[in-house]
Every structure is written in C-alpha cells, then in structure tokens.
Amino acid sequence: MSSVDFKTYVDQACRAAEEFVNIYYTTMDKRRRLLSRLYMGTATLVWNGNAVSGQESLSEFFEMLPSSEFQINVIDCQPVHDEATPSQTTVLVVICGTVKFEGNKQRDFNQNFILTAQASPSNTVWKIASDCFRFQDWAS
Amino acid sequence: MVGEEQKEDSPQWFKVAITDGRKYKKPWLLSSIQSHCSVPFTPIDFHYVGLRAQFFISDASIASALKDVSDKILDDNSQKISIVVSPTIVPNCERNKLKPEKMEQLKVAMKKRYLASHQALDLQSFRFDPILVDHGIDMILNRKSCMDAALTIIEEDFPELLSLNLRNNKLYRLDSLSNIVEMAPKLQILNLSKNELKSAWELDKIKGLNLKELWLKGNPLCRNYSNNSTYVSTLLELFPKLTRLDGLELFSTLSCGNGKKKLPVCKGSVYGSDTLKSLIWQFLTEYYYIYDHGDRHVLLNTYHDNACFSLTVPFNSDDGVLGSLNLYSKSSRNMIKIKDSVPRTQLLKYTKTEIVDFLSALPKTQHDLSSFVVDTCVQTENMFYFSVNGQFKEVETSYLPHNCDFTRIFILNRTSNSSLCIVNDQLFVKDIRFDEPKTDLLIGHIIL
Numbered sequence: 001m002s003s004v005d006f007k008t009y010v011d012q013a014c015r016a017a018e019e020f021v022n023i024y025y026t027t028m029d030k031r032r033r034l035l036s037r038l039y040m041g042t043a044t045l046v047w048n049g050n051a052v053s054g055q056e057s058l059s060e061f062f063e064m065l066p067s068s069e070f071q072i073n074v075i076d077c078q079p080v081h082d083e084a085t086p087s088q089t090t091v092l093v094v095i096c097g098t099v100k101f102e103g104n105k106q107r108d109f110n111q112n113f114i115l116t117a118q119a120s121p122s123n124t125v126w127k128i129a130s131d132c133f134r135f136q137d138w139a140s
Numbered sequence: 141m142v143g144e145e146q147k148e149d150s151p152q153w154f155k156v157a158i159t160d161g162r163k164y165k166k167p168w169l170l171s172s173i174q175s176h177c178s179v180p181f182t183p184i185d186f187h188y189v190g191l192r193a194q195f196f197i198s199d200a201s202i203a204s205a206l207k208d209v210s211d212k213i214l215d216d217n218s219q220k221i222s223i224v225v226s227p228t229i230v231p232n233c234e235r236n237k238l239k240p241e242k243m244e245q246l247k248v249a250m251k252k253r254y255l256a257s258h259q260a261l262d263l264q265s266f267r268f269d270p271i272l273v274d275h276g277i278d279m280i281l282n283r284k285s286c287m288d289a290a291l292t293i294i295e296e297d298f299p300e301l302l303s304l305n306l307r308n309n310k311l312y313r314l315d316s317l318s319n320i321v322e323m324a325p326k327l328q329i330l331n332l333s334k335n336e337l338k339s340a341w342e343l344d345k346i347k348g349l350n351l352k353e354l355w356l357k358g359n360p361l362c363r364n365y366s367n368n369s370t371y372v373s374t375l376l377e378l379f380p381k382l383t384r385l386d387g388l389e390l391f392s393t394l395s396c397g398n399g400k401k402k403l404p405v406c407k408g409s410v411y412g413s414d415t416l417k418s419l420i421w422q423f424l425t426e427y428y429y430i431y432d433h434g435d436r437h438v439l440l441n442t443y444h445d446n447a448c449f450s451l452t453v454p455f456n457s458d459d460g461v462l463g464s465l466n467l468y469s470k471s472s473r474n475m476i477k478i479k480d481s482v483p484r485t486q487l488l489k490y491t492k493t494e495i496v497d498f499l500s501a502l503p504k505t506q507h508d509l510s511s512f513v514v515d516t517c518v519q520t521e522n523m524f525y526f527s528v529n530g531q532f533k534e535v536e537t538s539y540l541p542h543n544c545d546f547t548r549i550f551i552l553n554r555t556s557n558s559s560l561c562i563v564n565d566q567l568f569v570k571d572i573r574f575d576e577p578k579t580d581l582l583i584g585h586i587i588l
Contacts, residue, residue, distance in 0.1 A: 014475060049406055050405075053317065075474065076452045076568075094566050
C-alpha cells in the first residue's frame with residue numbers, strides 16, 4: 001500500500017463497510033434464513049465465546065437465535081494490510097450498537113468482521129471470512 | 141378493451157418494443173407507459189426478448205399515441221426509455237388463441253377439477269383430461285396459447301385460487317406461467333413436480349408469487365444441487381415465505397418444542413489452541429506493560445511500517461462528554477457521524493510513527509489484565525486476528541479518574557524474521573460511568 005493509493009483503499013473499505021452493515025443487519029433481523037449466505041464456506045464465528053465454523057453450522061446457529069432488532073450506533077473500518085492477507089483485498093469492520101433479542105432485555109454489543117472481496121465478472125462481492133460478536137455486559 | 145373493439149376480419153397489428161426494457165419490471169413499465177399515453181391501451185402478450193420488452197396492440201391510433209411516449213419516460217437513473225412501434229403480422233398468441241367454443245369446453249373441464257372448499261385447482265396431467273380429449277382439444281401447457289387460456293379462466297372463475305397443481309405437464313419453461321403472478325395473486329401452494337424444468341432460473345419468472353408451499357421433485361433441476369441446503373436456500377431466495385418444500389417442513393426444528401428460542405450461554409475467552417493462547421498473552425503482557433508504564437513511543441517497533449490504527453467511542457464529541465474521555469471522542473472515527481472521505485482518511489492513523497505519536501498523546505492508563513477476555517477469530521500461519529475485551533482506568537489525570545470498558549482488535553503479522561508486528565489495530569472505548577444501571581456491578585470488577 002503506497003501512501004498515494006492508501007486513500008483509495010480507505011475509500012473502498014468505507015464503501016464496502018457501509019454497504020455491508022446495511023445488508024448484514026437487515027438480513028439478520030428480517031431474512032435470517034439467508035444470513036449464512038453472506039459468509040464464506042470456511043468462515044468462522046465467535047459469538048459470546050461460542051465458536052462456530054462452516055456455512056452449514058452457521059446457518060443452524062443463526063436459526064437457533066431468537067428474532068432480533070439491531071440498532072447500529074458506531075461503524076469503523078480499516079483496510080487490512082496485504083502482508084497479513086496476501087493477494088486478497090480484505091477489510092476489517094467494527095460495529096457497536098444495541099440489540100433486542102426476543103424474550104431478552106436490550107443489550108449493548110460489539111461486533112467485528114473480516115470481509116474478503118470475491119471478484120465476479122460484473123462486480124465485487126464481499127463475503128465474511130470471520131465474525132466476532134460480544135455483548136458488552138456478557139459476564140453479568 | 142381494444143382487442144374486443146376490433147373487427148374480426150382485418151385487425152391491424154403493431155409490435156411495441158421497449159429498448160432495454162429487460163431492465164424494468166412489467167408493472168412499473170406498463171403503468172409508466174399508460175400514464176404518459178394519451179389513450180388507454182391493453183397490451184397483448186407482454187414479454188421480454190433479449191434486452192427488449194415487447195407487446196402487441198391492434199389499433200393504429202393507439203400505435204401512434206404510443207410512438208409519442210418514446211423518450212418521454214425517465215427511469216430512476218434519468219435514462220430515457222425509448223419505444224419503437226412497428227406494424228406486424230397477427231402475433232402467434234392471437235392466431236393460436238382458443239376459439240370461444242373450445243374455451244367453453246376448457247372451462248367445463250377446469251371447473252370439474254376445482255375443489256371450492258380448498259380453493260384448489262388440480263391440473264395434473266391435464267393433456268389427458270377425458271373432456272378435452274373427447275373434444276379434440278390438445279392442451280399442451282408449454283404452449284403459450286394453452287397456458288394463456290387456462291390462466292384467463294383462472295382469473296375469471298377462480299380469482300381466490302390458493303392452490304394449483306401442475307404436476308406432470310412436461311413443462312420445461314415457465315414464460316407463459318409468469319402471468320399467474322397477476323392472474324392468481326393469492327396463490328400460496330404450487331405443485332410443479334414431475335415436469336421438465338432444468339434450472340431454478342425458470343422459477344425466477346414466477347417469483348412474484350407469495351408461495352408458502354412448493355413442489356418440485358421429479359424435475360431435472362433437482363439434480364443440480366449436491367446438497368439439500370443449497371437447494372433450500374436457492375428457493376428461499378426466490379420465495380422467502382416458503383415453509384414447505386416437496387412436502388417437507390423447512391423449519392421443523394424451529395416449530396417443535398414450545399417455540400421459544402433461547403440465547404446460547406455466554407462463555408469466556410476463545411483461543412483455539414494453547415500455543416496460540418501463550419503467544420497472545422506474551423504479546424498482550426509486553427504490549428500493555430509498555431503502554432501503561434513506559435513511553436509509548438517504544439511501541440514503534442511493535443507496529444508494521446504501514447500499520448493502521450483507529451479509535452471509536454460511543455459518543456459524539458459534542459454530546460458533552462466530561463473530562464479526558466473527550467480526548468478519545470475528538471478522534472472517534474465513527475462513520476455514522478463522519479461521512480466525508482477526507483476526515484475519514486485523516487482519522488485513520490497510518491504508518492507506525494503516526495500511530496505511536498497518537499497513542500502517546502492519549503491519557504495514561506492502567507489496564508486490568510485479569511479482566512481481559514480474548515476472542516481469537518482467525519489464525520493462519522502468518523496472521524493472527526483477535527479481539528480483547530477488558531477494562532482500564534485512567535491514572536495521573538487532572539479529571540476524576542475514569543473507569544473504561546474497551547474492545548481492541550489486533551491483526552498481527554509474522555515477519556520474515558518470525559517476530560510479530562501489528563498491521564491493524566482498532567480500539568473501542570466506553571466510559572462505564574455512563575452506563576446505567578449496571579455501573580455498580582462493573583465497578584466491582586475493576587481491580588487495582
């Protein structure tokens with residue numbers, strides 16, 4: 001990443017992150033069954049200390065969660081250095097907000113994602129390589 | 141109705157082609173054209189060919205009115221929609237249209253197959269229906285004229301249709317069936333089993349239906365899916381309300397029990413392996429020792445030359461945050477608040493010098509390592525990605541000391557000389573005094 005095109009990387013990461021956050025939480029709240037399609041086949045999830053990996057297990061895991069209403073308050077993102085992920089365009093997305101799972105009180109959460117660009121002939125599709133979710137007050 | 145006003149002997153036909161019409165949905169396209177057209181019209185046989193959308197009309201004055209609509213409609217991207225109208229021979233669908241007496245027989249056959257109590261119409265193996273065979277009507281539902289005739293009767297006589305069985309009709313394409321979306325809008329159950337459908341693309345043509353139950357087994361397309369979950373998710377994408385597929389409940393695991401779903405139990409740190417655990421802890425201990433007790437400039441060599449760092453807090457700087465957390469607020473790179481690309485780039489600290497300069501300017505801290513919970517997310521041979529959740533307090537501050545929750549994400553890269561360096565670093569800080577009502581509870585966790 002030379003500093004000339006660093007801004008280009010940042011802009012690309014921001015666009016990807018904003019679009020992704022929009023799609024992710026709408027799918028989570030309204031079309032949960034399709035959520036696992038946003039993940040790569042080999043994706044991993046760490047959800048409040050529970051590790052899940054692979055699309056099929058993820059899909060089962062999400063079906064198990066009560067229905068949700070997410071509200072996003074903070075989004076940040078960074079282009080991931082290409083030495084860490086050679087020949088892969090990768091973005092770190094960090095989110096903070098509140099969530100109300102049906103039958104539970106509203107809680108604050110932090111979530112971060114590693115997104116990987118999957119080039120297709122017509123456009124770039126971002127898929128989740130890794131997802132880490134925690135309630136801020138998970139221990140209480 | 142235009143078609144009805146025409147004389148039987150010499151109707152003149154026109155083809156109306158919408159260039160690039162494929163881009164638009166039929167209802168939008170037709171209503172836009174109608175609202176710009178000086179006379180009402182009824183499109184015959186609307187369909188897409190290549191990139192075009194086209195339909196037929198049989199009235200010269202309407203043809204000329206439609207010509208005038210060309211380039212008058214703008215789409216969402218302010219693109220003009222051009223319409224080309226040209227004279228044509230009688231379209232196939234009209235020429236092959238069933239004669240009124242055959243329509244009557246078809247209606248009789250269909251009424252016999254309608255079960256009013258279930259609002260269900262059973263057209264399986266329809267070609268072999270004895271009434272149709274006796275009257276010499278060859279109902280091949282792949283033919284547009286035949287399907288159109290059946291759909292016309294459905295629209296007129298069974299407008300409340302809930303369930304339609306088209307099993308075993310050798311259907312290999314669903315272009316003609318696509319009109320069902322408008323003609324039987326309440327349809328919920330559709331049986332297409334034992335036909336010749338080769339791809340799920342065919343179903344795209346009827347995805348406007350709010351199907352709850354669909355039968356497809358016995359079609360070649362089923363063989364395209366090596367596993368059931370891709371098959372199910374492809375169909376759910378088309379029909380999101382689907383609950384039964386090929387006779388099986390899609391979400392039986394969910395509907396059993398008392399229906400109440402519970403959140404999984406929250407657990408502590410996830411490391412993946414003991415080796416990784418000791419590696420991460422060695423890194424964290426060294427890093428935070430310097431961060432809390434030393435000159436943070438010493439961290440310079442912990443970072444990659446072109447590392448990135450950014451910070452977020454859950455408040456806006458103008459929310460009146462007290463004391464030293466204000467220093468964090470000012471640098472908060474919350475993209476919901478900061479929309480412009482220039483400050484977004486500026487707030488992303490880039491290169492190791494800029495990062496350690498920034499960290500050195502932040503208030504002195506004391507991290508409570510015993511509060512740390514580590515989630516290890518990705519690990520490859522040369523890359524480690526984990527997040528740390530914990531608490532710190534500010535020390536040596538002129539303000540009242542703050543207790544803060546933080547979440548910090550590190551992406552580390554193993555360099556060629558096998559040492560670890562930080563390539564990405566993201567810090568989220570939250571002043572827990574602002575957090576009602578669990579503040580008391582968390583204060584108890586803070587050790588120093």
